[in-house]
Amino acid sequence: MASKERDLPITDLGTLKALAHPLRMKLYRCLVVARVATASQLADQIDEAVSLVSYHLRKLAEHGLIEEAEPQSADGRERWWQPASDGVSIRDKDFRDAPERAAAHLSATRLFHEQRADMYRRYLDERPTWGPEWNSAAPDNEALLRLTPAELAELGEELLALAKKYDEKGRAAEAAGDTEGRENVALHVYGFPFRI
Structure with missing residues (x-):
């Protein structure tokens, strides 16, 4: 395929x-x-x-x-x-x-x-x-940042790229037989503007 x-x-x-x-x-x-x-x-x-x-x-x-x-x-x-x-x-x-x-x-x-x-x-x-x-x-974190829309978009792209890197690394290790201790992991990332 x-x-x-x-x-x-x-x-x-x-x-x-x-x-x-x-x-x-x-x-x-x-x-x-x-x-x-x-x-x-x-x-x-x-x-x-x-x-x-x-x-x-x-x-x-x-x-x-x-x-x-x-x-x-x-x-x-x-x-x-x-x-x-x-x-x-x-x-x-x-x-x-x-x-x-x-x-x-x-x-x-x-x-x-x-x-x-x-x-x-x-x-x-x-x-x-x-x-x-x-x-x-x-991880269980919260970060309160001061960003522009462009900076938030860039941050989101970098976080997604990092998650994909780890996904590819984990899948490659699993395909090579390294399954010990490996579990499904959900990573949820939200970035949004707010006012107090």
């Missing part, structure tokens, strides 16, 4: 709405982590009916967010799925041109942030099960 696109830009309303569904976003995130999976495997992970998961996977595929993958087993009845890219990018500037598009972007952004907050709350609830090494390693 050819190398996947790094970040698939979402600029049309239909694709944004397809992804901005709570179950579809959860499925998409699970598939990015698993890299390849069947509807039944994903249904087990999120505790939903296989038929419902299959329906939503087809919707994601219709919009080019996921695609069929090479079968991972000899069972020809199983349909395997994979993300169509290494991630997606959804930019405010692509949805400012009409009120309906701006409202859909805001609604999607709220959903994504709510799901991320839920992920973090779950980690906090499960913190005792991760042990001191993971708890000491997990």
